[in-house]
Amino acid sequence: MGNQMPRTVYFFATCLVDMFYPNAGLAGMALIKREGLKVIYPRNQTCCGQPAYNAGYRDEARKVAAAQLDLFPGEHPIVVPSGSCAGMMKHHYPDLFFDKPEHTKAVDVADRVWELTGFLTDVLNIKLKDLGEPLQVALHTSCSTRREMGMAHAGESLLAQLDAVEVVEQAHKAECCGFGGSFAVKQPEISNAMVRDKTEALRATEAALVVSQDSGCLMNIGGAIEHQGEGPKTQHIAEFLWERTRER
Amino acid sequence: MNESRRQILDRLRAVSREEGGVLQRRVDRRVWNQDEKVQRFAECMSAVRAEVYRTSEVSWVNDLQRILKSKGAGNLLYAPAKAHGKLLREDLSSSGIELVPYDLEVERWKRRLFEQMDASITGCRGAIAETGSLILWPDEDEPRLLSLIPPIHCVLLRAEQIYSTFSEAIDIQGWADGMPTNALLISGPSKSADIAQVLAYGVHGPKSLVILIIP
Amino acid sequence: MSGEFHDGVVKALGDDALRQHLRRAMDSLIAKRLAVFPDQDALQELRRYGMAIRGNALSKLPQLLERFEARCEENGIHVHWAETTDEANKTVFEILQSHDVKRLVKGKSMVSEEMGLNHFLEAKGIECLESDLGEFIIQLAGETPSHIVMPALHKSKQEIAELFHEKFPDIPYSDDVDELTAVARGILREKFMQADAGISGVNFLIAETGTLCLVENEGNGRMSTTVPPLHIAVTGIEKVVEELADVPPLLSLLTRSATGQPITTYFNMIKGPRQPGEKDGPQEVHLVLLDNGRSRIFADEELQATLRCIRCGACINHCPIYTRLGGHAYGTVYPGPIGSILEPQKEGLERLGELAEASTLCGACGEVCPVRIPIPKLLNRLRWEGVRRDGTGETSGQGRRRKHSESLAWKAWSSLASRPALYRIAVKSACRFRRMLPQQLGPWTHVRKAPEIAEKPLRELVEVQGLTDE
Known part of the structure; x- marks a missing residue:
């Protein structure tokens, strides 16, 4: 991809954004469009295949992943508003299709995948102008964005560009929230203990809002805060960035 | 037994692997001059509560005597056949500190060694600046337990024998060509954090490590 | 195992004093490690070197063991x-x-x-x-x-x-x-x-x-x-x-x-x-x-990385699961992430395969491993080994974690998610009838509110905005 500025990108929204956080998807696309790029939402996209892959059901994961491989002809980057789905496509597709006929295609797709915030900072070098009211915000960088994608700096630097936003840091900020997909279902007690600690740490910052790059984390953290009653709101970082910077 | 050996090795050999690339080994060297090495060594040692004294060829016995007295040591276990052992016999005998030679097999005086020795002194084969480590190669004349049993262990170190790193010491001293029955790196007094992660010193080995650096 | 591990988990999570104690201990170990690796580039280079050294040794394991044995005999070690x-x-x-x-x-x-x-x-x-x-x-x-x-x-x-x-x-x-x-x-x-x-x-x-x-x-x-x-x-x-x-x-x-x-x-x-x-x-x-069991682990090219381990315990110290449970809950000799890849391979997936599932795959372990064992990747691999049925490979207890109901569910899901037209209908219907879907989702909703399905899915909204590729 190099340093050349792409003119068009594909947007792979992910199954969770599609069904639960569509505004985050729209916002992500709007942020890219505002930079003068053309955004294509491949109509036939479904899911990256990660849920089955992480459950050990590789044949089933491969079947779903294979259905995505033809959605991205050409050389345009593929932008994904989720660290874990981006991680699945970038780091696990090549393994999943190892010695399968689709391998070359899978590697080609993998090479073009970007997590959204990383794409905004590292490729677009986006400059944001904050139009919002003063606000305290905590960022939960998802583990996949932080480690698998190596993009922890992206969310931090994007929020730092918002003049009226004060980023407050929660204790143990690099620690997992306890979602882990099927983990939350298979090991509910441990997952519950983890999300309880995570929400406690977030609440202690007195932030009004928690943003994250991953729908899974949001569902986990947001769901727990709502269940507990009072506490910060949760929002996908793309939606937050768009709301703060959009000219009305 | 031989059957198990054969079975295990057969299973391992049955796995055919592509030859990996040749491992590119490297000696980790630092561009530290003599002073920097001494400085770094002393800092690392002090950080783990070892005591470092810069002394000299002529005054080390006096310094040692003063240190031992301040610690209340009444005797000193030493290696009589070593050069520093001879010096000690000449210069320390009138100090009131009893010199005890380690010249018997351990079985013949284990209880006395374990229960009555206050301090010991050894030489060393050099040291490592990076980590603050002494290199000891115990031998017939200077047995292994000299550096382990008495609560105070004193070491004579020549400043020119401080290497920047462990790998440099191995390389320059040619360890691969022959090592003693037991070689040691000692990097401070014995310690443990096994109780509630609180550091305690002198768990099984010496509680005090005293290093006398001779330029 | 299942019951055993679950009992251990419940017991450990019920012990608040233990949890606080573990948290403090782990925080301190994490901070100490960080302090002795001040230079990130040097750390990464050293980790690559460590991995190469262990990898080299494993690539010649039988020869090195024989050479080692011969030298020992010369030196007088039996x-x-x-x-x-x-x-x-x-x-x-x-x-x-x-x-x-x-x-x-x-x-x-x-x-x-x-x-x-x-x-x-x-x-x-x-x-x-x-x-x-x-x-x-x-x-x-x-x-x-x-x-x-x-x-x-x-x-x-x-x-x-x-x-x-x-x-x-x-x-x-x-x-x-x-x-x-x-x-x-x-x-x-x-x-x-x-x-x-x-x-x-x-x-x-x-x-x-x-x-x-x-x-x-x-x-x-x-x-x-x-x-x-x-x-x-x-x-x-x-x-x-x-x-x-x-x-x-x-x-x-x-x-x-x-x-x-x-x-x-x-x-x-x-x-x-x-x-x-x-x-x-x-x-x-x-x-x-x-x-x-080590020679069996050795036989699998990917899982062999397990044997690179030098037993430093950094993966344990950085594991959010271990920090909640402590070591005893695992019920194994080696706890934490390294245990969760080593023990199921050693003892068989039928008995300890669950340990590979007791991870969020957050990657904290793999990030700190000094010899770069890709622990999350191996955990994932063992999950696959637990449910695969093709009978290839060496891992003991292969396929023994497969449950009929679960495999049917994944099959149904993959049929749906690999057929875009059908999937579109399913998603749109889910949104339309979202009020009729259950709000109690087992243990998920014990401590969380059920996630809310959107009124309209993104795929419908983008069509309105003309963002699709058609």
Whole structure:
């Protein structure tokens, strides 16, 4: 991809954004469009295949992943508003299709995948102008964005560009929230203990809002805060960035 | 037994692997001059509560005597056949500190060694600046337990024998060509954090490590 | 296992004091490690080097073991091979028996824990005393290590003080760490003097020189391997490295990753028994090389990375699951992430496959591993091994975690998600009828509100906005 500025990108929204956080998807696309790029939402996209892959059901994961491989002809980057789905496509597709006929295609797709915030900072070098009211915000960088994608700096630097936003840091900020997909279902007690600690740490910052790059984390953290009653709101970082910077 | 050996090795050999690339080994060297090495060594040692004294060829016995007295040591276990052992016999005998030679097999005086020795002194084969480590190669004349049993262990170190790193010491001293029955790196007094992660010193080995650096 | 692990989890999570204690301990270990790796680039380079060194050793494992054995024999160390822990125990016992050993002292050894050696020997009437302070404490308490580097990590100072008071009523009660340490020192000094044999583990075996390397802080390892007339070391076959030059970088990675120490107090390199003229050291040195499933792990190209492990415990210290549970909940010898890849392979997926599922795959373990074992990737691989049915590969218990209902659900999901037209209808219907979907989702909703399905899915909204590719 190099340093050349792409003119068009594909947007792979992910199954969770599609069904639960569509505004985050729209916002992500709007942020890219505002930079003068053309955004294509491949109509036939479904899911990256990660849920089955992480459950050990590789044949089933491969079947779903294979259905995505033809959605991205050409050389345009593929932008994904989720660290874990981006991680699945970038780091696990090549393994999943190892010695399968689709391998070359899978590697080609993998090479073009970007997590959204990383794409905004590292490729677009986006400059944001904050139009919002003063606000305290905590960022939960998802583990996949932080480690698998190596993009922890992206969310931090994007929020730092918002003049009226004060980023407050929660204790143990690099620690997992306890979602882990099927983990939350298979090991509910441990997952519950983890999300309880995570929400406690977030609440202690007195932030009004928690943003994250991953729908899974949001569902986990947001769901727990709502269940507990009072506490910060949760929002996908793309939606937050768009709301703060959009000219009305 | 031989059957198990054969079975295990057969299973391992049955796995055919592509030859990996040749491992590119490297000696980790630092561009530290003599002073920097001494400085770094002393800092690392002090950080783990070892005591470092810069002394000299002529005054080390006096310094040692003063240190031992301040610690209340009444005797000193030493290696009589070593050069520093001879010096000690000449210069320390009138100090009131009893010199005890380690010249018997351990079985013949284990209880006395374990229960009555206050301090010991050894030489060393050099040291490592990076980590603050002494290199000891115990031998017939200077047995292994000299550096382990008495609560105070004193070491004579020549400043020119401080290497920047462990790998440099191995390389320059040619360890691969022959090592003693037991070689040691000692990097401070014995310690443990096994109780509630609180550091305690002198768990099984010496509680005090005293290093006398001779330029 | 399932019930066992679940019981352990529930018990551990119910213990608030333990959780707070673990959190503090882990925070401190994490901070210490960070402080000794100030330069990120240097750390990453050293990790790559560490991985290459261990990878190189494994790529030549059978040759290196033979070379190592030959050097040992030259140096006077007797080498024994054991396929199973049972065989290893019997080997150790036979050596002890031939020397009429009644009492022995032990240095810390996870392989001896793997063997259940103390239990085995005590049943034969041999007194085995753990001499590492942490091991000594848990032996007194009748427990097992909860951490591979700090075995008594789960115990507070007060608990240890009470334990000492109960076991040594003649000694006045104290919860002063120095005093407790002095008590242990006093007791163990006597035992070191009396012991007929010493048993230790090994951190590295050097093929080039036939050397056993031991890493420790207390000096009990040196005591156990120097004072008694007989020394028996037990270790796994994977511990060998090719050359002496491979040791410094691994040692540096090990101590810094484990406890944040630039180096431990003692690095003990043993070449052989006491030589003529020498005044101390054991008269005989034996080494027992244990396989116990390692050669099977070796056979799988990907899973072989498990054997690169140098047992620093950094993955454990950084694991959010371990931090919640402690080591005992796992019910295995090796807890935490390394245990969750090693134990299911060693003991079989049917028994311990669940451990591979007890991870969020957050990647904290893989990020800190000094020899870059891709632990999350291997956990994922073992999940696959647990449910795959093609009968290829070496992993014991393959396919035994497959449940019919679960596999049907994934099949149905994959049929749907691989057919875009059908999927579109399903998503749109889910949104339309979202109010009719259940709001109670099992344990998920015990502590969380159920996620809210959007009124309209993104795929519908983008069509309106003209963003699709058609």
